[in-house]
Amino acid sequence: xxxxxxxxxxxxxxxxxxxxxxxxxxxxxxxxxxxxxxxxxxxxxxxxxxxxxxxxxxxxxxxxxxxxxxxxxxxxxxxxxxxxxxxxxxxxxxxxxxxxxxxxxxxxxxxxxx
Numbered sequence: 462x463x464x465x466x467x468x469x470x471x472x473x474x475x476x477x478x479x480x481x482x483x484x485x486x487x488x489x490x491x492x493x494x495x496x497x498x499x500x501x502x503x504x505x506x507x508x509x510x511x512x513x514x515x516x517x518x519x520x521x522x523x524x525x526x527x528x529x530x531x532x533x534x535x536x537x538x539x540x541x542x543x544x545x546x547x548x549x550x551x552x553x554x555x556x557x558x559x560x561x562x563x564x565x566x567x568x569x570x571x572x573x574x575x
Contacts, residue, residue: 464547464548465548465550466520466521466548467520467521468521468523468526470521470548470550471521471523471524471525471526471550471552472525472526472527473550474550474551474552475525475527475529475552476527476529478552479529487554487556488503488505488507488508489503489504489505489556490502490503490504490553491504492553492565494565494568494569494572495572496516496572497515497516498513498514498515498516498517498518498519499513499514499516499519499569500512500513500514501513501514501551516572516573519569519573520548522566522569522570522573523566523570524562524563524566553565
């Protein structure tokens with residue numbers, strides 16, 4: 462995402478993902494938000510085992526500003542490790558209706574403001 466952040470980064474990431482042929486396969490992850498940051502755990506270890514992003518590196522999180530839906534999704538921009546300008550965007554689809562994406566993103570936003 463180069464230096465994009467905010468809604469522009471999420472919009473670009475969703476657009477690039479939806480234009481992919483074939484669409485990327487979903488990888489279920491455990492998404493844990495705490496005052497320390499965000500921890501993703503790939504319980505099937507398809508792409509990685511565990512990644513932690515300190516809360517200070519999370520620059521933005523929200524749903525797609527263009528409201529494109531393949532599932533209910535949310536996204537986040539994270540400062541690339543070791544960089545002061547480059548960002549990486551992660552997109553998350555809601556797999557469990559008991560854990561709605563907007564609620565998770567709202568909680569993460571509150572953690573970022575602390």
